[in-house]
Each structure stands twice: as structure tokens, then as C-alpha cells.
Amino acid sequence: MARTLITAPASAKRGDVIELRTLIAHPMETGFRPGADGLLLPRNLVTRFSCRYNGELVFSAELFAAVAANPYLAFTTVATESGSLSFSWEGDHGFAQTETVTLTVT
Amino acid sequence: MARDAAMKTGLPRRALLQWGGAGLLALQLRPARATAFEMQSAIANYAGGAPVKPGKVTFDIPPLVENGNGVPVAVRVDSPMTAADHVTGIAIFNERNPQRDVVRFSLGPRAGRAQVSTRIRLATSQQLVAVARLSDGTYWSHSVDVLVTLAACLE
Numbered sequence: 001m002a003r004t005l006i007t008a009p010a011s012a013k014r015g016d017v018i019e020l021r022t023l024i025a026h027p028m029e030t031g032f033r034p035g036a037d038g039l040l041l042p043r044n045l046v047t048r049f050s051c052r053y054n055g056e057l058v059f060s061a062e063l064f065a066a067v068a069a070n071p072y073l074a075f076t077t078v079a080t081e082s083g084s085l086s087f088s089w090e091g092d093h094g095f096a097q098t099e100t101v102t103l104t105v106t
Numbered sequence: 107m108a109r110d111a112a113m114k115t116g117l118p119r120r121a122l123l124q125w126g127g128a129g130l131l132a133l134q135l136r137p138a139r140a141t142a143f144e145m146q147s148a149i150a151n152y153a154g155g156a157p158v159k160p161g162k163v164t165f166d167i168p169p170l171v172e173n174g175n176g177v178p179v180a181v182r183v184d185s186p187m188t189a190a191d192h193v194t195g196i197a198i199f200n201e202r203n204p205q206r207d208v209v210r211f212s213l214g215p216r217a218g219r220a221q222v223s224t225r226i227r228l229a230t231s232q233q234l235v236a237v238a239r240l241s242d243g244t245y246w247s248h249s250v251d252v253l254v255t256l257a258a259c260l261e
Contacts, residue, residue: 017218017219018218030204030227032204053216056216058213058214058216058217059211059212059213059217060211060212061209061210061211061212061222061224062207062209062210062211062212063209064205064207064208064209065203065204065205065227066200066203066205066207066208066209066226066227066228067208067209067224067225067226067227068175068176068177068224068225068226068227068258069175069176071224071225072223072224072225073222073223073224074180074222074223074224075211075213075217075221075222075223076217076218076219076221077216077217077218078216078217078218080216
């Protein structure tokens, strides 16, 4: 499992726009770069990110080789109801990880 | 002797040198123009042939990048983000990395604000374009030129 860092408020007022920031430890090897032996290092990217709020997709991203290592993404969503926010990353060689945080809406 | 030979073939040395120089210049210019064209076609592909107009989008990126390995970028779109009028997608394109695509975001009215940020790699000084797709089917863009002093390890 890759280490992740998620910054999300624990609680918010209904209707507030909250900022979600995510980071995942991943080399994001481009596949264009030679290694020490002169051969190209195989591509290893996180290709897809999605954020679901109580199961409903609110944000997604398609990542390419030009995204920096340890991909950082910051976006916003409207706090509508208490529940869970789940963040999923998918990538090459079957890479898949999901993290969940809970949000209390008052 | 050489001059005599050139005279005989009807190709003066001066003309040869001029044409040679022009050829070299064309060789140097070609890759930059080819990739700029590739970027335009990638943008046209994203827009599905719809016209992409400048405006509404604010692409925040430092104009002078010291390290191309992690360049913070932010894209904001001037949109009320209501069910009737919102941003459905934001994409970033580059001119001179190995691939024209950088990242493509999909969002909707539940985003609240049309604002995203991330960190990207830049292989060299180049032009970058952020394109936003709105729910009414129009496309808006903002282009930025950046200078990169330390290139990302792409090649």
C-alpha cells in the first residue's frame, strides 16, 4: 500500500464548499527515461483518480506522464450531507488503492 | 580550381551557402512547429472540433520555473457552478514534453467551485494551455509561456 495524505475538514456546514487535498506516494515513472543500464525504465503511472461522496462520483482525473511524482490533487466539493468521502487511485500493473474519510455536516 | 568547377556547373558558391544555411534553419525550426501543431490537434481532439476561445479560464503557473520536476499549477474557471451552468471538464496541454496531454479533470455542479490544482513536470521552456469545457458545450482556454531552468528527468 502506498502512503497517502488526505486533507479534508472533519465537519462542515451544509452548503459550504470544502477543499479536498490528496497526495499519494508513487514514482510516476514516465517510460521515457533510461535507467542506469541505459534501457528505458518501464512505465509505471497512476492513470486515474476519482472521488466519491457517499458513493456518488463528484470528481475524477486522468493523469498522464507529465504529472509529477507523488501526484498531488486539490479540488472542491459542496458539503451536502454527513457521510463518507472515498478517494481511489488506479494505475499501471494493477495499482489500485482507496482511502475513505468521514465528513460530518451540520 | 574549385571556383572554376562551380562556375562550370552554374552553381555559384554564394548561392550554395545561402541555401545550405536556410536548410539548417528549417531543420532547427521544424520540431518546435511540429509539436505546436500536435498540441493544437490534441486540443481540437479534446474539444471534439468545437471552437476553443480564449477567456474565462485562469491558468496559474510560475512564469519562471526553477525545477521542472514539480511545478505547482492551478486552474480556475469563471463559472457559477450551478446545475444549469457549470464546468464539466478541465484539461492541461503542453507543447514540448514527450506527450501533449498533462492531465484531464472531470467535474460537475457538485464541485461548488471550478478550481483545481496539481503539480506537473516540464521538460523544457514551452507554452502550456488550460482548456475548460462548459455544460453549454463551449470551450475556453488560457495559454501561458513558461521558462524552465532545470528540466524534468524525462529523457
